[in-house]
Amino acid sequence: MLEVEHLNAGYGLVQVLNDVTLSVPEGAIVTLLGANGAGKTTALNTIAGLMRPWSGQVTFRNRRCDALPAHRIVRQGLSLVAEQRELFLSMTILENLMLGAYTRNDQKEIRESLELVFEIFPRLAERKAQVARTLSGGEQQMLAIGRGLMAKPSLLLLDEPSLGIAPLVVLEIFDQIRKINRLGVSVFVVEQNAKIALEVASYGYVMENGRITVEGAADVLRSNPKIQEAYLGI
Amino acid sequence: MDILQIVANGVPAGMMYGLVALGIVLIHNGTNVVHFGYGEQITLSAYIVVVLQVIFHVPFWLACLVSIVLSALFGLAIYLGILGPLRRTPLIVQIIATLAIGLGIREGLRAFMGPDPWPFPAIVANKVYDVHGVFITTANIVVVTVSIAIAALLFLFFRLSRYGHAILAACESPRGASIVGISVKQVSAAIWVLASVLAAVAALLMAPVLTLSPDMGLIAIKGFCAAILGGFVSLPGAIVGGVLLGLIETAAGYYISTATKDMVAYGALIAMVIFMPQGLLGKRQIKKV
Ligand SMILES: Nc1ncnc2c1ncn2[C@@H]1O[C@H](COP(=O)(O)OP(=O)(O)OP(=O)(O)O)[C@@H](O)[C@H]1O
Numbered sequence: 001m002l003e004v005e006h007l008n009a010g011y012g013l014v015q016v017l018n019d020v021t022l023s024v025p026e027g028a029i030v031t032l033l034g035a036n037g038a039g040k041t042t043a044l045n046t047i048a049g050l051m052r053p054w055s056g057q058v059t060f061r062n063r064r065c066d067a068l069p070a071h072r073i074v075r076q077g078l079s080l081v082a083e084q085r086e087l088f089l090s091m092t093i094l095e096n097l098m099l100g101a102y103t104r105n106d107q108k109e110i111r112e113s114l115e116l117v118f119e120i121f122p123r124l125a126e127r128k129a130q131v132a133r134t135l136s137g138g139e140q141q142m143l144a145i146g147r148g149l150m151a152k153p154s155l156l157l158l159d160e161p162s163l164g165i166a167p168l169v170v171l172e173i174f175d176q177i178r179k180i181n182r183l184g185v186s187v188f189v190v191e192q193n194a195k196i197a198l199e200v201a202s203y204g205y206v207m208e209n210g211r212i213t214v215e216g217a218a219d220v221l222r223s224n225p226k227i228q229e230a231y232l233g234i
Numbered sequence: 235m236d237i238l239q240i241v242a243n244g245v246p247a248g249m250m251y252g253l254v255a256l257g258i259v260l261i262h263n264g265t266n267v268v269h270f271g272y273g274e275q276i277t278l279s280a281y282i283v284v285v286l287q288v289i290f291h292v293p294f295w296l297a298c299l300v301s302i303v304l305s306a307l308f309g310l311a312i313y314l315g316i317l318g319p320l321r322r323t324p325l326i327v328q329i330i331a332t333l334a335i336g337l338g339i340r341e342g343l344r345a346f347m348g349p350d351p352w353p354f355p356a357i358v359a360n361k362v363y364d365v366h367g368v369f370i371t372t373a374n375i376v377v378v379t380v381s382i383a384i385a386a387l388l389f390l391f392f393r394l395s396r397y398g399h400a401i402l403a404a405c406e407s408p409r410g411a412s413i414v415g416i417s418v419k420q421v422s423a424a425i426w427v428l429a430s431v432l433a434a435v436a437a438l439l440m441a442p443v444l445t446l447s448p449d450m451g452l453i454a455i456k457g458f459c460a461a462i463l464g465g466f467v468s469l470p471g472a473i474v475g476g477v478l479l480g481l482i483e484t485a486a487g488y489y490i491s492t493a494t495k496d497m498v499a500y501g502a503l504i505a506m507v508i509f510m511p512q513g514l515l516g517k518r519q520i521k522k523v
């Protein structure tokens with residue numbers, strides 16, 4: 001469903017991504033692991049169109065999308081939940097979610113998506129008139145994911161959903177990511193928390209200094225001694 | 235009685251400042267740029283009406299309409315031709331660009347239309363009503379009515395319409411807006427067009443009251459004051475700040491002397507910046523409407 005081939009990208013003159021090739025099959029949960037500064041966010045932002053790649057190609061549902069800006073890529077069915085969440089902090093939960101459906105027109109279907117999001121994250125339903133700025137970190141992450149779902153994506157890109165969130169809430173969020181996947185949304189999730197990421201994903205990539213150095217099925221990665229040492233703290 | 239007369243004169247003057255402030259705040263919220271050429275955009279729109287009417291004998295209402303449309307296109311051209319391409323440059327470069335646009339318009343008008351004032355027709359025949367000893371002019375009634383109507387329309391647009399929400403979203407988080415499918419460039423262009431339409435409407439209200447010369451745009455300084463009094467981020471704040479400024483000025487003109495009214499107004503502004511830097515509606519405002 002998503003194919004990234006020989007992607008190079010960076011900031012100014014500094015190259016960050018180096019010949020990155022990866023793919024996400026339809027219906028799967030795939031994870032991208034890596035230490036701080038490895039280039040995971042850069043990869044995700046480039047795929048989502050927030051940055052232009054220097055070279056290489058990104059194909060989504062058999063269509064090239066590496067030349068498209070972010071607001072066009074959403075319309076193809078690819079939704080990014082950014083690391084910084086990028087919520088509209090002065091607006092309410094409901095307003096944030098409705099803006100998530102900005103690309104859609106069918107009011108009935110939007111209502112259905114809204115109900116689905118509220119079912120997945122009941123806490124958002126309880127607080128729908130609350131201003132996003134006053135939400136806890138975990139709730140903001142739920143809102144960011146919920147807003148991403150409101151675009152009715154076929155692929156959801158998640159950038160470190162566990163960032164700055166209490167362990168218990170992380171478990172809850174990953175449970176919901178599984179559930180979202182079962183509803184037919186493919187997921188590509190960037191994580192530093194390799195343990196939980198390899199539990200929910202079926203396939204994983206490891207990025208070091210902007211390159212993919214290891215890849216494989218999740219259980220193979222889990223038993224790889226190098227990964228156990230570097231990312232699982234075993 | 236004095237107080238009522240001050241209100242009757244101060245509120246319309248303040249509404250005009252508020253209208254100017256609205257455009258300035260809109261552009262600032264949407265693009266972070268403080269537009270120092272906004273006053274000159276207003277002047278230009280007024281001259282367009284005069285040129286169309288006096289030189290080409292176009293009916294007044296049509297001249298007004300054409301002026302509004304041309305102003306919108308001019309705003310779009312400023313964005314597409316100058317501030318859009320400068321988007322990634324340091325803010326100070328963009329601000330100086332707006333200053334240059336303003337100077338270009340002002341000196342261009344001086345070169346082609348001469349330094350002397352032009353008469354500008356009133357939108358409605360000017361009459362003075364005596365309401366229990368308080369004098370109210372039709373020009374002032376028009377100013378207040380139109381300003382309130384515009385403020386209400388903007389409020390409804392930003393609160394209720396999908397596109398208004400999208401603009402607010404893009405102002406608050408451009409990246410967040412992009413990833414939900416909003417074109418931030420389109421929003422910037424829309425803001426320039428909207429602010430330029432406001433400039434043309436302000437021109438129609440002001441030119442009959444002020445003196446239409448190339449320097450009329452200096453009125454924008456009062457617009458900046460109004461914007462700052464209102465907190466610089468909120469649209470209702472811009473109007474409230476404008477009205478407050480108009481009242482202070484008129485009161486100073488009445489109780490002290492007309493010559494001191496600007497001094498008192500700027501004094502109030504400085505006091506505001508020192509003692510309430512967030513402005514009247516700056517911080518408490520939850521929404522950047
Ligand atoms: N806007 C930017 N301008 C310049 N360099 C940047 C920018 N953003 C990131 N970088 C650099 O690019 C490299 C990769 O950063 P990136 O954010 O992609 O890493 P990451 O793997 O997501 O790290 P983390 O796990 O900490 O989020 C880092 O060396 C970082 O300093």
Ligand SMILES: [Mg+2]
Pocket residue numbers: 040041042083159160
């Ligand atoms: Mg990151």
